[in-house]
Amino acid sequence: MQRNFPRIVLMLGNVVVGMTVLGPAGMLAELATGLGVNIHETGLLVTYGAVVLFIGSPVMAWLTTRIDRRVLLVATLAVLAIGQAASALTSNYFIILLLRLIMLAIGAVYTPQAATTVALIVSDRERPSAIAFVFLGWSIAIAGGLPLVTFVATNFGWQAVYGALAVFAAIIAALLFAALPKGLKGQPLSSQSFVAITRNKRIMVILLVTLLQTSGQFTVFIYLAPLLKALTGAGAAVAGGFFAFYGVVGLIGNVVASGIVTALGTQKTLALFLGSMLLGLTLWSVGAGWLPVMGAGVFFWGFGFSAVNSMQQARLVAAAPDLASASVALNTSLLYTGQAIGSGIGGLLFAHEYFHVIGFVGATFVGLACALLAVMWEPSKPHHK
Numbered sequence: 001m002q003r004n005f006p007r008i009v010l011m012l013g014n015v016v017v018g019m020t021v022l023g024p025a026g027m028l029a030e031l032a033t034g035l036g037v038n039i040h041e042t043g044l045l046v047t048y049g050a051v052v053l054f055i056g057s058p059v060m061a062w063l064t065t066r067i068d069r070r071v072l073l074v075a076t077l078a079v080l081a082i083g084q085a086a087s088a089l090t091s092n093y094f095i096i097l098l099l100r101l102i103m104l105a106i107g108a109v110y111t112p113q114a115a116t117t118v119a120l121i122v123s124d125r126e127r128p129s130a131i132a133f134v135f136l137g138w139s140i141a142i143a144g145g146l147p148l149v150t151f152v153a154t155n156f157g158w159q160a161v162y163g164a165l166a167v168f169a170a171i172i173a174a175l176l177f178a179a180l181p182k183g184l185k186g187q188p189l190s191s192q193s194f195v196a197i198t199r200n201k202r203i204m205v206i207l208l209v210t211l212l213q214t215s216g217q218f219t220v221f222i223y224l225a226p227l228l229k230a231l232t233g234a235g236a237a238v239a240g241g242f243f244a245f246y247g248v249v250g251l252i253g254n255v256v257a258s259g260i261v262t263a264l265g266t267q268k269t270l271a272l273f274l275g276s277m278l279l280g281l282t283l284w285s286v287g288a289g290w291l292p293v294m295g296a297g298v299f300f301w302g303f304g305f306s307a308v309n310s311m312q313q314a315r316l317v318a319a320a321p322d323l324a325s326a327s328v329a330l331n332t333s334l335l336y337t338g339q340a341i342g343s344g345i346g347g348l349l350f351a352h353e354y355f356h357v358i359g360f361v362g363a364t365f366v367g368l369a370c371a372l373l374a375v376m377w378e379p380s381k382p383h384h385k
Contacts, residue, residue, distance in 0.1 A: 006121060007133055009172065009179040010114045013077055014137025016169045017110045019145040020080055020103060021049065021339075023161065025222045026149030026243060029236075030158045035093040039226055043347045045097060046222050046339060049104045053336030056108030058194065061329030064109055069117045069184035070177065072109065077173035079106040084166035088159045108336070111138075112329040115313050119324065120184055127317060128266060132258040132310035139254050139306040143247020150225070150240040193326040202319050203327050205376045209369045210312050210331050213274060214338025216281065216365025217305055219346040220358055221246075222339075230355045231289045238291075245295070246302035257307035265380065266318065270311040271373060277304035278366045285359030297359075309335065 024031060024045045032042045064072050083103035087096055115131050122130040152161050197203050220227070224246075225239035232238075253273060261269045280301025287293025316327040342362070349358045 006179045006181075007118050007130055009175045010073075010118055011134045011137040011140075012172050013073060013114055013176060014111060014134060015141045015145060016077055016080060016137075016165070016172050017107055018138040018141025019149065019165055019168075020084070020107060021053070021336075022046070022141060022146060023149050023165065025224065026146040026240075027153035027158050027161060028223075028226060030153040031096075034091055034158050035096065037093050039223075040347050040351045041093070043222055043343055043350075045100055047343045047347065048097065048340075049100050050336040050338075050340035050343065052101045052104045053108045054333045054340060056105045057112060057333035057336065058326070058329045060106070060109035061112060061325055062191070062194075064113070065325065066185065068182065069113060069120070070180035070182060073113060073117065073180070074173050074177045076106055076110045077169050077176065079103065081166050081169035081173060084162045084169060088162035088166065091159070108332070111135075111335075112325070112332040115317075115328050116325045117180070117184060119317055121181075125262075128261050128311075128314035129258040131314050131317065132254055132261065132307070135306060135310040135313065136251060136254050138309070139247055139251040141247070142302075143244055143251050146243035146247065147240040150236055150243065154236050193323055194330070197320075197323055197327055197330060200320060200323075202378070203316060203323070205372065206312060206315050206319065207327075207331055207334055209270075209274075209372055210309075211334040211338050211341075212369035212372065213277065213308060213366050214335050215341040215345075216338075216362040216367075216369070217277065217301065218339045218342030219349075219362035219365065220281065220284065220342075222343040223346045223350050223358065226350065227355060227358065228294075230350075230353075232291050232294070234291065242295070242298055246298050246305075249299050249302040250304075250306040253303040254306040254310055257310060261311065261314070266311045266315045267373075267378060270308060270315065271370075273304040273307040273311065274366070274370055274373060275304070276300045277308060278363065278370055280304065281359060281363040281366055285356075285363050288356050288359055 028039055028042045032039050080103055083099050087099050114134050118130045118134045119127050149161050224242060228234040228239050257269055257273060280297045284294050284297030287297060312331055313328055316331055317324045345361060346358050
């Protein structure tokens with residue numbers, strides 16, 4: 001247990017970050033009512049936040065490259081705790097938005113640096129599965145966090161959600177301080193690190209796959225609850241159930257990916273789970289309005305999403321270990337860019353009541369990611385005895 005404690009706490013930090021980033025998706029209606037705005041404007045909390053995360057992830061990776069990882073990650077979660085607490089004390093949309101942008105500008109550093117930090121404290125062979133484990137935090141944030149956000153916001157109000165998140169972030173910050181050793185530092189980064197990445201074709205293809213698949217899933221995911229209501233009349237309880245189902249199967253998918261990646265390799269594992277996402281979004285789109293088919297779609301979509309992100313990070317670390325801090329930060333940046341693109345497109349389509357179109361747009365993005373992976377497939381290296 002003591003050996004695994006650091007990676008467990010790093011994973012829990014991703015739960016905090018995941019709930020901070022995605023929290024509004026679980027309480028769009030409550031936020032809209034409480035802040036006196038419409039659903040589209042509430043969705044912009046995610047869109048604008050994703051833009052800040054896109055910029056912040058590589059910039060913060062560069063600015064903090066020489067800072068002790070323990071100090072950096074603990075300070076990041078402390079800022080999130082303060083920002084969540086302040087958000088609980090106001091009901092002004094623009095103040096909530098400003099606080100969110102500040103939180104996410106700082107919080108952008110956590111996910112990529114958690115991945116590179118765990119890579120520093122495990123063996124090369126353990127690295128892909130350790131990174132996948134740390135990324136489980138995002139699955140848990142969706143599986144347990146978003147249904148909990150929906151429940152608390154519905155029964156106790158959206159400000160109670162912010163208060164609870166503040167306490168949670170503070171607790172994990174304290175545990176992280178206790179769990180990580182002093183003096184952990186990654187490979188120093190410079191502007192040349194990012195220039196080197198742009199010249200690396202393999203890394204650029206990996207990053208583009210991230211952008212396409214994330215844009216696709218967030219076209220639908222951010223508006224999952226209002227889409228369910230618009231298409232089927234389902235209320236908050238069903239939406240919470242779908243969030244939980246999505247997250248639980250994502251958790252299972254990531255565990256499966258962690259178990260098979262050593263045998264199959266990251267590329268084949270990625271293809272398997274990216275294909276699952278495409279199948280899921282296609283089923284959601286074709287079955288829009290029929291809950292059983294939409295539920296089947298969420299199963300396959302959810303099964304793939306977390307494993308895909310884990311495999312992408314593991315591929316980047318393997319592609320160029322010396323550039324890992326920069327490439328993983330850029331990958332995270334593109335995850336958030338995809339959130340901005342997807343939530344922006346989904347919000348516009350939702351505002352114009354193109355409810356059935358949203359799923360097909362999302363599936364098209366993921367289909368393009370699958371096509372790019374197939375076109376740029378790298379043959380397996382032969383094993384020499």
